[in-house]
Amino acid sequence: MSENILTPEEIIKTGELVFKKTKLMTDAELSYCPGCGHGVAHRITMEVIEELGLEEQTIGIAPVGCSVLAYEFMNVDMQEAAHGRAPALATGIKRVYPNKTVFTYQGDGDLAAIGTAETIHACNRGENITIIFINNGIYGMTGGQMAPTTLPGMNSSTSPYGRDVHTMGYPLKITELVAMLPGTSYVTRQAVHKPGLVRKAKKAIKKAFELQMENKGTSFVEIVSNCNSGWKMTPVESNEWLDKNMLDYYPLGDLKG
Amino acid sequence: MAKVRGAIVVDTERCKGCNLCVVACPTKVIELNDIVNGKGYHPAFPARHEDCTGCMNCATVCPDMCITVYRLKPQK
Numbered sequence: 485m486s487e488n489i490l491t492p493e494e495i496i497k498t499g500e501l502v503f504k505k506t507k508l509m510t511d512a513e514l515s516y517c518p519g520c521g522h523g524v525a526h527r528i529t530m531e532v533i534e535e536l537g538l539e540e541q542t543i544g545i546a547p548v549g550c551s552v553l554a555y556e557f558m559n560v561d562m563q564e565a566a567h568g569r570a571p572a573l574a575t576g577i578k579r580v581y582p583n584k585t586v587f588t589y590q591g592d593g594d595l596a597a598i599g600t601a602e603t604i605h606a607c608n609r610g611e612n613i614t615i616i617f618i619n620n621g622i623y624g625m626t627g628g629q630m631a632p633t634t635l636p637g638m639n640s641s642t643s644p645y646g647r648d649v650h651t652m653g654y655p656l657k658i659t660e661l662v663a664m665l666p667g668t669s670y671v672t673r674q675a676v677h678k679p680g681l682v683r684k685a686k687k688a689i690k691k692a693f694e695l696q697m698e699n700k701g702t703s704f705v706e707i708v709s710n711c712n713s714g715w716k717m718t719p720v721e722s723n724e725w726l727d728k729n730m731l732d733y734y735p736l737g738d739l740k741g
Numbered sequence: 742m743a744k745v746r747g748a749i750v751v752d753t754e755r756c757k758g759c760n761l762c763v764v765a766c767p768t769k770v771i772e773l774n775d776i777v778n779g780k781g782y783h784p785a786f787p788a789r790h791e792d793c794t795g796c797m798n799c800a801t802v803c804p805d806m807c808i809t810v811y812r813l814k815p816q817k
């Protein structure tokens with residue numbers, strides 16, 4: 485019974501440190517809304533780079549969107565790209581420095597809207613880069629407008645009566661699209677709204693970086709995430725909504741590799 | 742039966758009070774505090790630390806990396 489009288493201070497002093505913020509995330513406070521999935525996605529990406537020992541040779545490409553300030557938070561070499569052009573910039577960097585590990589971190593407005601051409605052609609050429617794609621089904625930073633990935637019937641500020649697929653088209657499953665291309669080595673869809681799914685997503689990102697180190701071609705990790713501000717919900721409600729609605733249209737799991 | 746004991750430390754000024762750790766905790770250790778931090782949020786705190794097992798679920802879902810987890814294995 486002796487352990488029952490331990491105070492938290494004693495556990496902290498004598499116990500094992502099992503989790504602390506990785507040093508590859510800077511101490512800058514994240515500019516994201518409370519409960520946003522970007523924070524978790526940033527953290528697991530940086531933890532994977534730390535575990536693989538790649539911090540000295542990694543170059544990240546920051547997108548335009550909510551995560552435009554990713555270079556402030558990720559403590560590796562970063563480069564900002566023009567809107568949607570992160571895969572093109574990553575191609576250039578990887579071709580000049582083939583021994584570096586290059587990844588892009590993009591949202592759905594960046595990767596699946598303005599940057600569709602760059603994404604598809606970089607994947608089709610099989611560039612040895614890792615693409616991390618955060619899909620929250622909305623343009624979060626500009627005020628919750630409809631994105632190509634917005635679900636049918638989903639409300640946004642530019643589709644206030646819900647997305648009507650007859651006039652506004654169907655949501656773009658860009659991950660399925662790039663999975664069909666011969667240049668991609670590993671295509672997967674993950675989520676970060678539950679502890680178990682975060683651990684799975686981290687494993688997927690690790691596999692993506694390992695395949696890049698083996699020069700196997702483009703590795704593409706989609707992370708289905710929430711946007712509680714854009715969806716007009718609390719963080720907990722938005723995660724429940726994501727679990728109930730988003731995962732039917734965007735099923736989790738490996739699509740290739 | 743001796744159980745694994747854990748402890749968490751929450752960076753109160755960094756916390757944005759999103760409540761995700763409260764929902765993720767399997768033993769309902771964490772609650773949001775009534776006090777308000779410098780950013781105007783109610784930060785999370787371990788209200789029932791004696792139930793903590795150091796499972797890291799709270800730290801895994803925390804988007805702002807506010808939580809540090811310690812764990813103490815039972816002594817034989």
